[in-house]
Amino acid sequence: MLTPQGGGPSQDGLKRVAAHRAVELVRSGMVLGLGTGSTAVHALDRIGALLRTGHLRDVVGIPTSEWAAACAAAAGIPLTDLNAHPVVDLSIDGADEVDPALNLVKGRGGSLLREKMVEGASRRFVVIVDESKLVPRLGASGLAVPVEVIPFGWALTLRRLRTLFDRVPGFNIKLRTAATNAKASAFDESESKSEPFVTDNKNYIVDLFFEDGIHGDLNLISDEILRITGVIEHGMFLGLASSVIIARKDGVVVVDKAAKVNGM
Numbered sequence: 479m480l481t482p483q484g485g486g487p488s489q490d491g492l493k494r495v496a497a498h499r500a501v502e503l504v505r506s507g508m509v510l511g512l513g514t515g516s517t518a519v520h521a522l523d524r525i526g527a528l529l530r531t532g533h534l535r536d537v538v539g540i541p542t543s544e545w546a547a548a549c550a551a552a553a554g555i556p557l558t559d560l561n562a563h564p565v566v567d568l569s570i571d572g573a574d575e576v577d578p579a580l581n582l583v584k585g586r587g588g589s590l591l592r593e594k595m596v597e598g599a600s601r602r603f604v605v606i607v608d609e610s611k612l613v614p615r616l617g618a619s620g621l622a623v624p625v626e627v628i629p630f631g632w633a634l635t636l637r638r639l640r641t642l643f644d645r646v647p648g649f650n651i652k653l654r655t656a657a658t659n660a661k662a663s664a665f666d667e668s669e670s671k672s673e674p675f676v677t678d679n680k681n682y683i684v685d686l687f688f689e690d691g692i693h694g695d696l697n698l699i700s701d702e703i704l705r706i707t708g709v710i711e712h713g714m715f716l717g718l719a720s721s722v723i724i725a726r727k728d729g730v731v732v733v734d735k736a737a738k739v740n741g742m
């Protein structure tokens with residue numbers, strides 16, 4: 479886990495530490511929600527390894543994306559779905575941002591809808607992050623807050639979303655392109671001419687950018703976004719996380735729902 483220079487854990491090393499800590503919560507026989515992204519993949523690999531050595535048995539997983547399904551299959555985790563298992567024992571997933579109340583931004587990898595469905599159906603949802611994901615308020619990283627929209631009339635839906643936030647100083651909005659999905663970037667108008675990014679559900683994503691993060695009542699803002707016809711879901715995960723496992727350079731911090739996050 480040390481960098482070649484011996485300068486402490488790398489960011490990927492921190493992600494692995496958080497993921498392995500979360501997998502300690504997995505028990506034989508559980509139905510698991512399988513997250514998406516460069517942090518969650520460490521959890522998938524670890525669960526697969528524990529299944530192979532017989533330390534875990536009879537675990538089934540519900541992937542939150544086609545990508546997670548492929549990674550889980552490669553790791554040897556048996557897959558199921560929400561129809562067969564509408565109640566999930568434990569979901570483990572990364573996040574793009576975590577605020578002091580454990581609200582999240584997710585979906586910069588494009589999988590927010592299935593993630594929210596699976597994690598919302600979970601008895602326990604454990605978020606795994608390295609310390610770079612902590613923000614004072616959602617959107618404060620200046621990176622995308624995603625909204626999944628149906629392709630039909632997407633430009634009208636985008637206009638309505640723009641109108642919702644047109645009084646917010648420094649607000650920007652754009653349709654996500656295939657070129658930018660790799661890691662949702664800061665706002666850059668020049669990329670807007672390439673092909674739209676298409677989600678696993680065959681929808682588009684409109685990314686919202688807030689210079690200073692989202693101020694105001696997040697639940698109210700969530701309701702306003704969801705009320706726009708054409709919007710399927712957004713990437714703010716409010717009150718869904720049961721706990722967040724934060725891997726810092728100086729050790730791991732576990733923050734449970736309703737507990738205060740100190741030093742963020």
Ligand SMILES: O=C(CO)[C@H](O)[C@H](O)COP(=O)(O)O
Binds near residue numbers: 513514516517571590
């Ligand atoms: O929401 C997600 C994908 O849609 C991911 O959980 C989120 O983007 C975090 O990814 P990573 O662990 O690679 O930083």
